[in-house]
Amino acid sequence: xxxxxxxxxxxxxxxxxxxxxxxxxxxxxxxxxxxxxxxxxxxxxxxxxxxxxxxxxxxxxxxxxxxxxxxxxxxxxxxxxxxxxxxxxxxxxxxxxxxxxxxxxxxxxxxxxxxxxxxxxxxxxxxxxxxxxxxxxxxxxxxxxxxxxxxxxxxxxxxxxxxxxxxxxxxxxxxxxxxxxxxxxxxxxxxxxxxxxxxxxxxxxxxxxxxxxxxxxxxxxxxxxxxxxxxxxxxxxxxxxxxxxxxxxxxxxxxxxxxxxxxxxxxxxxxxxxxxxxxxxxxxxxxxxxxxxxxxxxxxxxxxxxxxxxxxxxxxxxxxxxxxxxxxxxxxxxxxxxxxxxxxxxxxxxxxxxxxxxxxxxxxxxxxxxxxxxxxxxxxxxxxxxxxxxxxxxxx
Ligand code: GLY
Numbered sequence: 552x553x554x555x556x557x558x559x560x561x562x563x564x565x566x567x568x569x570x571x572x573x574x575x576x577x578x579x580x581x582x583x584x585x586x587x588x589x590x591x592x593x594x595x596x597x598x599x600x601x602x603x604x605x606x607x608x609x610x611x612x613x614x615x616x617x618x619x620x621x622x623x624x625x626x627x628x629x630x631x632x633x634x635x636x637x638x639x640x641x642x643x644x645x646x647x648x649x650x651x652x653x654x655x656x657x658x659x660x661x662x663x664x665x666x667x668x669x670x671x672x673x674x675x676x677x678x679x680x681x682x683x684x685x686x687x688x689x690x691x692x693x694x695x696x697x698x699x700x701x702x703x704x705x706x707x708x709x710x711x712x713x714x715x716x717x718x719x720x721x722x723x724x725x726x727x728x729x730x731x732x733x734x735x736x737x738x739x740x741x742x743x744x745x746x747x748x749x750x751x752x753x754x755x756x757x758x759x760x761x762x763x764x765x766x767x768x769x770x771x772x773x774x775x776x777x778x779x780x781x782x783x784x785x786x787x788x789x790x791x792x793x794x795x796x797x798x799x800x801x802x803x804x805x806x807x808x809x810x811x812x813x814x815x816x817x818x819x820x821x822x823x824x825x826x827x828x829x830x831x832x833x834x835x836x837x838x839x840x841x842x843x844x845x846x847x848x849x850x851x852x853x854x855x856x857x858x859x860x861x862x863x864x865x866x867x868x869x870x871x872x873x874x875x876x877x878x879x880x881x882x883x884x885x886x887x888x889x890x891x892x893x894x895x896x897x898x899x900x901x902x903x904x905x906x907x908x909x910x911x912x913x914x915x916x917x918x919x920x921x922x923x924x925x926x927x928x929x930x931x932x933x934x935x936x937x938x939x940x941x942x943x944x945x946x947x
Pocket of ligand 1: 725
């Protein structure tokens with residue numbers, strides 16, 4: 552277990568002391584561009600799903616089999632919140648049955664990403680429209696997610712079959728974003744065991760995945776039989792001791808979301824430490840490199856990590872108390888980051904693209920989706936714009 556050192560001082564104090572010099576029209580323009588792209592993609596994508604990343608800026612179309620299938624319907628629900636256009640509601644709710652079928656047939660469901668999948672596809676339409684079939688499906692997904700728990704270690708296994716020797720007892724930082732499905736299930740059913748499992752997972756993960764210096768390792772192995780913590784390593788980062796940018800971003804946002812449900816101040820401190828580490832390693836234009844070991848050029852950026860971190864910072868800033876010295880700077884940092892994404896990363900410069908944000912990286916070590924649009928980056932960019940333009944009650 553790593554005992555964290557004191558959190559480092561937030562750099563760029565002056566920049567983050569005020570919001571970026573952009574007006575409401577700037578944000579509206581960024582939002583309108585995104586809404587236009589979503590609308591035109593409805594016909595292009597039809598009833599298929601965009602793949603996790605584009606190829607030369609254009610998403611391949613795949614069936615509902617990936618961990619990323621829910622980001623596209625998630626964008627419909629955000630678009631509906633802005634426009635109340637029935638087109639988006641129909642498109643979003645029209646996918647609920649397909650997500651139910653995926654669960655019933657157990658199509659690629661041996662993953663902790665049931666949280667990403669069923670929060671955006673099913674919890675969202677339940678919250679927005681009271682869609683009962685979506686509620687039932689999301690509760691089934693929460694039950695299935697709980698079956699991935701290793702009781703002794705108190706953690707939810709990330710990938711693969713629970714008996715797969717390569718994956719058994721392995722957690723990943725991304726799982727912090729899958730826990731809101733469990734918190735929601737407790738709220739819906741009045742049964743505490745979902746929430747208790749999520750709380751135990753986040754606290755155990757934090758104790759081992761967050762390093763002494765407030766960077767994170769991507770994945771961590773436990774002995775499933777004894778619960779003994781074993782070792783950390785990376786899957787998508789540069790090295791076992793570097794800090795994968797999207798993992799750090801998931802950690803910021805995931806801890807802030809767990810705080811929303813658990814109200815444990817330690818989660819806010821975890822989010823704060825991870826956030827300062829992330830912000831202090833951004834280059835001048837505030838678009839993160841794909842691994843935070845890189846700070847000054849020669850490597851690809853990851854616009855998705857950057858957009859996720861911005862959403863996490865907005866959630867975190869809102870949770871911090873009025874007198875908290877990071878409250879203003881974290882919000883301003885998120886706004887600067889979002890403005891930088893809007894100015895320098897959108898597909899306006901590549902009109903043939905079906906994505907919103909260029910310059911994402913899915914997995915550099917695997918050569919997957921390097922310097923491409925990512926459907927999760929697009930979703931979180933749209934979520935960030937939604938938070939900025941109208942305020943937002945999270946689906947998470
Ligand atoms: N959750 C997988 C990823 O962020 O690539």
